[in-house]
Amino acid sequence: MRILDFLLRTRGRGRLHWTDVLSYGYLFLGLVVMFAPVLWLLMSSFKSEAAIGQFPPTFLPYQQKTVSVAGQNKPLPLFTVTQDDGTTRQMAQISRIGIMATMVDPAVPEQTVQVNIQQRQPVNELRFAWNNYSDLFGKFTFSKYLWNSVFITVAATLLTLLFNSMAAFALSKYKFKGQKAVFLLIIATLMIPPTIILVPVFLVINQAGLLNSLWGVILPAVATPTGVFLLRQYMLTIPDELLEAARMDHASEWRIYWRIVLPLSAPALAVLAIFSVMWRWNDFLLPLIVLSRNEFFTLQLALNSFQGELNTQWHYLLAMTVITLLPVTLVFAFLQRYITTGIASAGVK
Amino acid sequence: MSTLELRSIEKKFDQTQVIHGVDLQVADGEFVVFVGPSGCGKSTLLRMIAGLDVPTSGELLIDGQRVNEVGAADRGCAMVFQSYALYPHMTVYANMAFGLENAKVPKDEIARKVQEAATLLRLDSLLQRRPTQLSGGQRQRVAIGRAIVRSPKIFLFDEPLSNLDAELRVSMRSELRELHQRLGATMVYVTHDQVEAMTMADKIVVLRAGRIEQVGSPQTLYEKPCNTFVAGFIGSPRMNFMPVASVLSLASDLPQGAVQVGVRPEHWQPCSAGEGVALTVKGSEYLGAQRLVHALLADGTPIELLLDGEGQLAAGQVVHMRVQAHHIHAFDANEQRLGRTCA
Numbered sequence: 001m002r003i004l005d006f007l008l009r010t011r012g013r014g015r016l017h018w019t020d021v022l023s024y025g026y027l028f029l030g031l032v033v034m035f036a037p038v039l040w041l042l043m044s045s046f047k048s049e050a051a052i053g054q055f056p057p058t059f060l061p062y063q064q065k066t067v068s069v070a071g072q073n074k075p076l077p078l079f080t081v082t083q084d085d086g087t088t089r090q091m092a093q094i095s096r097i098g099i100m101a102t103m104v105d106p107a108v109p110e111q112t113v114q115v116n117i118q119q120r121q122p123v124n125e126l127r128f129a130w131n132n133y134s135d136l137f138g139k140f141t142f143s144k145y146l147w148n149s150v151f152i153t154v155a156a157t158l159l160t161l162l163f164n165s166m167a168a169f170a171l172s173k174y175k176f177k178g179q180k181a182v183f184l185l186i187i188a189t190l191m192i193p194p195t196i197i198l199v200p201v202f203l204v205i206n207q208a209g210l211l212n213s214l215w216g217v218i219l220p221a222v223a224t225p226t227g228v229f230l231l232r233q234y235m236l237t238i239p240d241e242l243l244e245a246a247r248m249d250h251a252s253e254w255r256i257y258w259r260i261v262l263p264l265s266a267p268a269l270a271v272l273a274i275f276s277v278m279w280r281w282n283d284f285l286l287p288l289i290v291l292s293r294n295e296f297f298t299l300q301l302a303l304n305s306f307q308g309e310l311n312t313q314w315h316y317l318l319a320m321t322v323i324t325l326l327p328v329t330l331v332f333a334f335l336q337r338y339i340t341t342g343i344a345s346a347g348v349k
Numbered sequence: 350m351s352t353l354e355l356r357s358i359e360k361k362f363d364q365t366q367v368i369h370g371v372d373l374q375v376a377d378g379e380f381v382v383f384v385g386p387s388g389c390g391k392s393t394l395l396r397m398i399a400g401l402d403v404p405t406s407g408e409l410l411i412d413g414q415r416v417n418e419v420g421a422a423d424r425g426c427a428m429v430f431q432s433y434a435l436y437p438h439m440t441v442y443a444n445m446a447f448g449l450e451n452a453k454v455p456k457d458e459i460a461r462k463v464q465e466a467a468t469l470l471r472l473d474s475l476l477q478r479r480p481t482q483l484s485g486g487q488r489q490r491v492a493i494g495r496a497i498v499r500s501p502k503i504f505l506f507d508e509p510l511s512n513l514d515a516e517l518r519v520s521m522r523s524e525l526r527e528l529h530q531r532l533g534a535t536m537v538y539v540t541h542d543q544v545e546a547m548t549m550a551d552k553i554v555v556l557r558a559g560r561i562e563q564v565g566s567p568q569t570l571y572e573k574p575c576n577t578f579v580a581g582f583i584g585s586p587r588m589n590f591m592p593v594a595s596v597l598s599l600a601s602d603l604p605q606g607a608v609q610v611g612v613r614p615e616h617w618q619p620c621s622a623g624e625g626v627a628l629t630v631k632g633s634e635y636l637g638a639q640r641l642v643h644a645l646l647a648d649g650t651p652i653e654l655l656l657d658g659e660g661q662l663a664a665g666q667v668v669h670m671r672v673q674a675h676h677i678h679a680f681d682a683n684e685q686r687l688g689r690t691c692a
Contacts (some may be wrong), residue, residue, distance in 0.1 A: 017555060071439035077569070174351075239432065239434065240433050241431075241432055241434040242436060243429050244401050244421075244428075244430070244434065245428070245430060245434035245435075245436075245495075246436075246447070247400075247401065247420075247421045247422055248399060248401075248421055248422070248427060248448075249422075249427065249447050249451055249495070249499075249501075250422040250423075250429045250448055250451040250452050251447070251448075251451045252451070255451060259447070260436060263438045264437065276461075
């Protein structure tokens with residue numbers, strides 16, 4: 001109820017001020033522009049193959065009704081036929097040749113009628129084609145792709161957190177010669193677009209023998225300048241006295257890092273984890289060049305390969321797209337408050 | 350047995366020298382207080398003893414062993430920080446157990462030691478709380494508890510009471526004193542508050558600008574300050590300093606070369622006209638048992654006097670005051686004490 005109150009707040013008391021109209025209109029426009037394509041995708045992913053190709057397209061997943069007719073092997077599509085005398089009647093279609101269809105009344109299966117296709121309308125009903133989804137898990141080694149994506153995302157994120165936090169710990173808490181230079185060097189790599197280093201990265205991966213291995217996608221992505229920067233800025237706010245107290249407490253530097261600095265950097269780590277999950281899950285270019293064998297495909301690559309040259313199975317493609325979107329959406333929906341608080345406290349704009 | 354010895358310790362940060370050759374000996378079980386104005390290097394000195402900073406030159410000895418090259422963890426010191434530096438993500442129990450865990454002490458022994466320290470510091474009921482759920486005084490006790498559980502050779506305190514309110518500070522002062530007696534451990538305590546130093550220390554080390562001005566018991570420092578700095582720093586309200594020429598009538602047997610004379614506010618005694626010195630009252634503050642009187646000497650030197658709380662003194666009134674000879678401190682042109690030597 002409180003959420004509704006919040007959403008329906010107005011500036012004018014009791015009635016709408018003109019600024020209310022303007023801002024709600026603007027917000028609604030934004031909502032439509034950003035959300036409508038996603039919603040359309042979601043609805044379409046529940047349409048059957050035939051319904052997707054239908055014109056004019058419908059928003060909701062309608063499907064033609066079918067009936068079982070005695071004497072016929074398969075369920076037959078149902079139509080409303082307008083008869084010559086103007087009355088209408090529901091009939092199933094057995095076959096169609098040219099503009100004439102052979103139809104039968106399900107109640108009287110022995111008697112077939114020839115109907116001009118202009119005279120009939122398909123009977124549609126609202127039906128979600130769940131099999132778009134369930135088929136995926138049986139077919140196309142989809143589960144393999146899903147596993148590859150999950151493995152790469154989880155492994156790369158864990159390694160990113162580990163290595164970036166170690167670098168950030170050193171850069172924020174130790175004083176050594178060239179500390180600033182190293183930090184600037186790391187930050188400077190932010191200026192180089194990943195596309196530019198794609199070829200060198202490929203050569204290195206090739207030399208390391210990591211082509212067509214999931215680790216070939218994971219390892220190059222582990223060190224991120226953004227992550228080091230974000231974590232370093234956050235770790236600067238951890239008082240040095242805590243580390244000194246730990247040193248007095250006979251803690252090794254590794255233990256200080258593991259038991260004191262890491263737990264206290266949790267908000268910044270959460271932010272980086274969210275970013276990393278999104279980056280790795282949505283990554284396309286690096287997997288594309290590293291993984292060329294079908295069994296190592298990630299979901300993103302599989303989506304791409306699904307668009308065949310001659311034939312695209314849109315209903316599966318759309319269902320797969322929805323599944324691909326889900327993890328990032330969930331991560332974002334549940335952890336976005338960490339992003340705002342984490343970014344605010346990490347001093348990153 | 351845990352003694353501490355500093356031999357001509359110096360410390361430079363880049364080009365600035367903050368400690369200029371400090372020599373000091375601390376006996377086993379002594380409670381030593383470093384006192385001085387802010388920036389005098391007392392905390393730096395403590396951090397060097399702890400091993401958190403490295404002396405630029407000089408030798409540091411604990412139990413007669415040179416420890417310059419020994420890391421903070423292995424010196425056997427425990428430190429209580431000004432900000433307490435409790436680990437905010439750990440419970441009180443985990444905070445106190447952390448040091449023992451690092452030393453690979455068996456679990457049941459950790460539990461026993463933490464429980465012991467908790468009982469000693471009345472923290473039993475707080476063991477499962479986090480530092481943010483504690484009051485200032487409780488945090489302070491946890492910080493001390495964290496130091497105690499490791500049974501260190503030397504306790505180091507870095508202005509531990511400065512974040513507490515006045516009342517709590519007084520009670521913690523006596524608690525610390527009591528703790529020292531119970532543990533019998535060597536303790537080094539840093540403060541800028543001379544009252545803390547006077548009330549707690551066996552031995553006070555007065556520092557100024559990276560040099561030791563005087564080392565001695567509170568009484569020695571009060572009765573025989575080595576120079577005008579120590580004389581002015583120890584004791585509250587501050588000692589009055591007057592040019593010798595203005596107070597010739599106060600004492601007849603001032604040592605040769607005396608330039609300044611110091612008298613503590615509490616040592617003035619009223620006398621009849623013709624004796625002592627004449628002072629013009631400027632105003633007074635009633636403190637209950639006593640009255641703090643602000644007055645001027647004939648030459649305009651401001652003087653403070655602590656007198657009996659009874660009796661009224663109006664501004665502009667002239668009073669006559671004298672001081673017993675042994676309460677008069679004479680200093681030479683270099684602000685050093687004359688006459689009875691300081692020790």
